[in-house]
Amino acid sequence: MPEEQQDTTAGPPVLSVVVYGRDVQGHLAAGLDALAAQASPGVEVIVAAVGASARAAASDRPGVTVVPLPEGTADAAARVAGGERAGGRWLHFVHSKDTVPTGAPRTVGDRVADLGEGVDVLVVDHVRSTWRHQGMPSPDSKHLARQGRRDLPLADCPDLLRVTPLLGNRVLRADFWREHAEHLAGDDETYAAYAALLLADRIAALDQVALNVRELRTESLPTGRPEERFGVIDRHESLLTLAANLGLPPAPRTALYDVMVGDCLRIIAREKLPDAVRKEFFHRASRAAVAWRPEGYQRPGGLEGVRRRILEEDAYTKYRTFQTANQQRRKLRSAVVARKHKVGLKVRDLRYRRDLERPVDPGLAVFTAYWDRGVACNPAAIAAKLAELAPHIHPVWVVTAANVPLLPPGTDHIVPGTPRYWEVMARAKYLVNNVNFPNAIVKRPDAIHVQTHHGTPLKRMGLDQLDYPAASKGLNFHSLLSRVDKWTYSVSANSHSTRMWERAYPSRYESLDYGYPRNDVFYSATATDIRAIRDRLGIAPGKRAILYAPTHRDYEAAWTPRLDLATLAERLGEDTVLLVRGHYFYGGATSPLAGLRKSGRIIDVSSYDPVEDLSLAADALITDYSSIMFDYANLDRPIVIYADDWETYAKTRGVYFDLMTEAPGKVARTQEELTEIFASGAWRDEEAATVRKVFRERFCEYDDGRAAERVVRRVFLGESEESLPPVTPIDERTPAPTPEEATTR
Template sequence: MQPRLSVIVHGRNVQGRIGACLDALTAQASEAFEVVVAAVGASAQEVAAGRPGVTVVPLPEGADDGAARVAGAERAAGRWLHFVHSKDTVPTGAPRTVADRTAELPDGVDVLVVDHVRSTWRHQGMPSPDGRILARQGRRDLPLADTPDLLKVTPLLGNRVLRAGFWRAHRADLAVSDERFAAHAALLDAERVAALDHIALNVTELRAQSLPTGPPERRYEVIDRHEALLALAMDRGAGPAPLAALYDIMLGDCLRVVARERLPDPVRREFFHRAARAAVAWRPEGHQHPGGLEGVRRRLLEEDAYTKYRTFQTLNRRRREARAALASRKHKVGLKVRDLRYRRELDRPVDPDLAVFTAYWDRGVACNPAAIAAKAAELAPHIRPVWVVSAANVPLLPPGADHVVPGTRRYWEVLARAKYLVNNVNFPNAVVKRPDAVHVQTHHGTPLKRMGLDQLDYPAAAKGLNFHSLLERVDKWDYSVSANGHSTRMWERAYPSRYTSLDHGYPRNDVFHSATAADIRAIRDRLGVAPGKRAVLYAPTHRDYEAAWTPRLDLATLADRLGEDTVLLVRGHYFYGGAASPLAGLRRSGRVVDVSSYDPVEDLCLAADALITDYSSIMFDYANLDRPIVVYADDWETYATTRGVYFDLMAEAPGHVARTQDELTELFTSGAWRDDTSAGAREVFRRRFCEYDDGRAAERVVRRVFLGESEASLPPVTPLDQRTPAPTPEEAL
């Protein structure tokens, strides 16, 4: 059967990256697409050889990217072609999504434009600026004259998927080594263009210092490329809107070269003169320059006024520096006024009944602080709670909740006068620790990954962290709440100071022992999970070495394999966009539910029959329910190496471990996810990490901190064997 899509990986093995590209593709093999590798040089061919289902086209070392694309396309059998450079990768699920979308496109559509993310040596998965353009086009397929903004999409051939017949008809334009020319030419040559607001490419931007440099005069090629594109647009009868868009792109690119690139002044001056000639020669009739500074730059370019332009550039830089200095002075004055008011409030007596609560960097009423505040209202009603909440999250507060917004006058007043300050992260550095105030650090998870000072040896985790300031904040703590002995030891190691550890359990986990069958039925009803359906919560964690979310599972395929009786509750931030996504139908049918913004997360745990996670601390909380947990650890070695961990999760997991999606699927389809081996591992895990979580943690914290009761008088921790977790969804029926 002819595949709908051919993914053509082309080029040499740049910095040894082709292996990662092929690993990502072969791990998601499907009848919907094939993989063809046009490998340049022995190194790339050696990596590609022997991979199942991969067609390898060997090319000599000197072959350029254009020749590689031609060779790969000649061997491709797909109706559509997706060219992926060997240094880049394809996200999980993307080939199937693209193949499904191309299958829906009518005849006459030649190009499908997709979204991408960028990765550098420092950050992974940074979003592109193209999503809003693609989303605006939506499901329509249009001639370029009706959608000229697509010319503003990042010029990569890898974010244009081409109909095979279209490629053959316009190979002369598309097979050139200059990828930027080919990317624009694809749109100019196309009869109609469609868009897919979905990430189908992860572009690796190589460090400039690692790439060979050519003579500075090669920058003249930027002008040559744009003039060739404008000539092509006129030859194709593209119309006024695409011509205007290409003209604006040319001017923008040329001015960026002049302003930002390090060129010898004679080369920069000559580049400016050539760009000026092109600007005049190709200016569309009636074209209007934008207003403001950009308009001034473009007019100076058209006038070929290089000296004026450089003077303007210098004056503008000085103007920016002056504005920045003025803003800095105003900021410093504002800080002085704030400090004066704050210091004045600090001279007033502490209010013994005032408590300030906040969670997750002022997100709202959540986590351990919320559970403590609720129990304090019951056991210590004299305490007046005030929540610190960001302005954006104020509308989400429970009705009647007293709150302050960070930076306001009352914010500093309550921070200065409160007896109790409760947080699951840290208060700002400017907050003064008064001798008679009590700071409670509740934390918000059990540490698998390295924390605090233990991050010193892990740059990916520690980026931007000032350890001296961190320790100053830690020194303000009076109490540190812990869920288990492991946490207590790790907190004392990572945050060394004189605080008292409260080995009382996590207050937020009390609900896992107090929730009733009626509560669980109500939660599932709110989530749209029908009675009798199996709900699986998928809750992966963030990677510090990734700047944005990177999908690790093909949820459409997973949902298909698990069957119609399973609902996937997905707590991530990568839902495939657009109605063309293979998840769209699954979402409409309720088989996949996006719970990324659902709070509280404890409700999701109560609603789920099982948990799939990777390295998230949610596994420690969920274990209190004594329900199956499956760890999906496709990048454990990378995570452990870059983030640092306190123990080997692969050897001490709370259930089965899957290293690939096929293994994960097999665990559920075979029933092994809840077998005796899983239960045995979970039992060992619970004894270690659910040590103090017996349903009375909040009570112990409130009695100890707010009521001043002695440690010996607090309710003792109920042994694990004597606890009764909340009923499972099956029991709740």
């Protein structure tokens, strides 16, 4: 073809965006959704995916090249693997937890395409996001704007050393990165970020956002030894040594020195370090501040200058006195507020604190469920298995005074707020709950808190509710996180839940991928058990029972059935019984079904517990967005989704996946469609069975009938993970018989 008609996009891409690392707290997939859509002939996306979860998150995305790496691969090694696979002339390294804003790859690609041959680094702007705030601006824009479109040697733009030291806000020329791999490809990303500027011949800037840095909660990250903070000083001294060896002029070396002293003073003032470590850090920082002080260096004025002078004098005691004086007013103000709070709680607090000083009782376990409603859910299943495997541990249930009469005979219990309540809560070794304990409950270092949860999440939970005020309704997220930080273990039924819990509730707890104990009964119940349950419910032999269990709507004040139940019962025929269960949030309301019970074809089971009995008794389930669908799927019986308000629910509550395309069975959007699904037999046809199989494989991953045993052996008996009963593959499990099968056995 003529030269002017040749494809100008041929050849290597201009920019390679290299996403690397494991799928931290489940954030990778969302970031890749946006990034993959921006891939083009000039911009390629490489994902150096560490582990199966990251590979799954990165798979099946057009325009994305996946470099699979084994579990445990370090971030530095993942960056190297991704960089080696990249074909772009420029490399933009992005950690898997971070994201690239829409339009940024094209903007960066256009900018680097215009840069001259001598430019090695493009510094870009970024925003920060936390669990609470999204897209907060960085402090770097003034430095980037000052440089404008010029590309300069570091000697002429030393203030770029004051830009946040992230490898992700430095776009590197690929040949430059490979040439200086000794400094740029190591484990210390902060060192690499500084070294890239020191080593570059020329540097360009772009005062546009090209990176969204997700700052994870410190409490969700592994703890390190306090002495590791000495490495900050070592890093800065190594960088100053590199600058000296490169023969850099005074301006960048002075800027680098300023950064070092500022970092050290921030650590001394703000980080929680043992006093001995803080004192040693101060001494080492003092030596470095004196040894590397540039000739003719002038300290800043004001309090900062005073701090730096004291540091150079190595006067630790003087520094602490200076800091104490500055903080005294704030402390006094805080003390007044704290004193008022303590007066109001004095009597209770003194008693509770006294009990907290007594030894923990290794034979005492506290159980509670659904805000102290009674013996139920996963805690109940764990308590039952505990009585079998560890009878030496005494269980005590927390129950509200109103629910005490409903307890099984002989159940040892405590009522919230009573003297014995505080004594037991203070001394128990084990505390098991399917929600959170109150804020006032102290997590003792040698106590074990087990969070069992009470469902698989379809709707957004925890921190993921921040963008859905109708769902959070003024929830104090700081208090929520302080409760989450008390968890020792988090029980999960499937890897989807594990990822969502780790994202919605980021902290240092250990996930127990054992299945939900409450679902064990779906594999242990016999035909005799099922017949007995149906007899108790009043379901006549030979009748088809359909359980209708809708969930709570955050935008509704009270529960009203979304179906005309009388008409539905009539259309389904005399051989069908509807078991109707309102969500427990409305347990105190007058049931709107009272007038329908007389027909005998509708049974109000809103107050019936346990709900697992209802599932065992039902031939099929109708629900909307309730987590009961995930539990019921263990039985491998038909499920029909009635989703007349899906769009409203999804926008108001927020959801983790599109139920309309990933449902466990047929989906009806109107009552007429629902009726037709049952009338035509589609509720249990081959297509319904096929999608149910996919759903079971995804969400019944660990539920095999031995979840409670695994929890008891691991948590209460201290057995190793390797010695626990392995999870039975789903195609080798045998669920409880159906009601139809139960009548013939």
